[in-house]
Amino acid sequence: MTPSNQQPESASQLASEISNNPKPKVAPLVSVVMPFYNTEGYLPECLDSVLNQSFQDFEIIAIDDGSSDRSLDVVLEYAQKDSRIHVLKNKVNSGVSKTANVGMAHARGKYIARLDSDDAYEKTKLETQLAFFRENPDHVMLGGAVRIVDKKNNIERVKYSPKTHEEIIDKIFTFVPCQHSTVMFNTDRIPNDFTWYDPNQNIAEDLDLTFRLATYGKIANLDDILATIYERSESLSHMDVKNTFKQIYGIRKKAIKNYGFSPSWQSAITMRIQKFIVSVTPAQHIFPIYYAIRKHI
Numbered sequence: 001m002t003p004s005n006q007q008p009e010s011a012s013q014l015a016s017e018i019s020n021n022p023k024p025k026v027a028p029l030v031s032v033v034m035p036f037y038n039t040e041g042y043l044p045e046c047l048d049s050v051l052n053q054s055f056q057d058f059e060i061i062a063i064d065d066g067s068s069d070r071s072l073d074v075v076l077e078y079a080q081k082d083s084r085i086h087v088l089k090n091k092v093n094s095g096v097s098k099t100a101n102v103g104m105a106h107a108r109g110k111y112i113a114r115l116d117s118d119d120a121y122e123k124t125k126l127e128t129q130l131a132f133f134r135e136n137p138d139h140v141m142l143g144g145a146v147r148i149v150d151k152k153n154n155i156e157r158v159k160y161s162p163k164t165h166e167e168i169i170d171k172i173f174t175f176v177p178c179q180h181s182t183v184m185f186n187t188d189r190i191p192n193d194f195t196w197y198d199p200n201q202n203i204a205e206d207l208d209l210t211f212r213l214a215t216y217g218k219i220a221n222l223d224d225i226l227a228t229i230y231e232r233s234e235s236l237s238h239m240d241v242k243n244t245f246k247q248i249y250g251i252r253k254k255a256i257k258n259y260g261f262s263p264s265w266q267s268a269i270t271m272r273i274q275k276f277i278v279s280v281t282p283a284q285h286i287f288p289i290y291y292a293i294r295k296h297i
Contacts, residue, residue, distance in 0.1 A: 014094055015063060015102045019079040019087035023059075023108070028084070030058040030126055030184075031107030035099040036075065036117035037065040042230060043074045049120035049228075051082060055127040058113075060085045061103040066093035071117070097197035097205045104196045112185045118230050119181040125226045129184040132222065139165075140189035140217030141210070143178040144226035151231065158225060165218040172210065173252050173267035174274075178219065180206040182226040189217040203247040211255040242279075249275050 032050050036043065050060055062085060064072045072089065079085040088102060104112065111133065113126060129142050148156045161177050162168045168177045183206075190213070197205045213219065252271060255261045263271065 014098060015088040015090045017086060017088050017106075019076065019085065021079060021083040021086055023086070027108035027110075028057050028059045029109055029130070030055070030111045030113055031109035032058055032060045032113045032115055032126075033063075033100060033103035033107055034060060034115045034117055035063045035065060035096055035103060036067065036071050037093075037096075037099075038067045038069045038071055039117040040067075040069045040071045040074050042118035042120075043071060043078075045120050046115065046117050047075070047078050047085075049122075050115065051078075052123060053121065053126050054124045055130060058084065058126060059107075059109065061106050062087050062117075063099050063103045064089045065095070065099040066090055095199075095202040097202050098199050100197050100205075101195075101199065110187055112187060114180055114183050114185075115227075116181045116229075120228045121181075122224075122226050122228070124224075125182075126184075128222065128224050128226065132220070133184070133186055136218070136220070137186070137188070138218055139220055140186050141178070141213050141219045142184050142186075142222065143180075143182040143220075144222035144224050146179045146182055147225055147228045149228055149230050156231070160223060161221040163221050163223065165214070165220060168210075168219050168221065169214060169261070170264060170267070172207070172255075172261075173263040174270045176204070176207050176248075178206070178210055178221060179227065179229065181229060182221075185213070186217070191216075201247070201251070203244050204251055207248060208251045208254070211251070211259050211261065214261075215259060245274070 034046070039046075047060070050058070062075045062079075064075065064087070075085070075087050079087050086106065088106065090099060090102070100114070111130065113129070115121065132142055133139065143161060145158055145160045147158050150156045159179065161179060162171045171177045196209060198208050201208050210219065249271065256263065
């Protein structure tokens with residue numbers, strides 16, 4: 001299922017590998033795909049959280065999207081110390097979706113885990129998800145709970161998400177039901193020609209992907225805390241708040257029109273109410289209102 005009529009650029013056209021680490025003939029069970037752009041202050045904790053996993057049969061595919069800080073230097077220094085890290089660099093700044101697609105094209109694992117470069121895994125994250133997939137091979141995607149940390153490095157709260165496939169699909173029209181730095185994908189359920197991220201969608205691209213993956217298998221979330229998420233005001237979604245919510249609304253409408261989803265009447269009404277509130281609320285008040293409501297969901 002390709003989300004765009006445009007032919008996506010190949011990974012080799014967009015990026016080149018700049019690390020010299022060998023790739024073993026036997027592929028690792030898990031590939032961790034991590035695009036990064038100007039997150040040098042977060043990268044050591046992020047990379048350490050993967051390297052210190054209780055499960056060790058993995059590779060890290062790290063893709064630089066034209067960072068102007070020391071992010072690339074930091075990742076290359078880690079790659080020199082651990083041969084499981086493979087570093088690619090985009091030829092031009094391309095946005096998160098195209099950059100993530102480069103990583104997905106290079107991933108060799110049966111299971112692919114995603115990680116934003118300003119977040120961090122819990123120590124047993126990969127082990128816990130692999131145990132679930134062994135018992136539930138009909139699932140295509142698995143996420144979990146997250147610890148949310150504010151800009152002062154204080155733990156704000158733990159966020160839990162809907163657990164079952166049915167609950168996730170019921171809630172997906174009212175809020176984003178899966179935290180992307182917690183997700184792992186079972187590629188056995190996914191066609192070889194699958195387009196992972198819509199190259200034209202750089203905001204809420206994970207929501208669009210969740211809709212499309214749900215047509216290939218079940219989705220679930222664990223109550224286990226799998227990652228720590230650092231909320232940054234300079235993130236793309238925070239910089240243009242009204243556009244973020246406009247994009248989310250558009251993705252949900254596309255899912256109804258193109259992917260065959262049908263929201264409940266409650267969700268359909270909530271979507272329209274959300275759209276109205278965003279349209280009349282000053283931009284600086286939207287996220288505070290959203291977070292206040294989200295704490296009670």
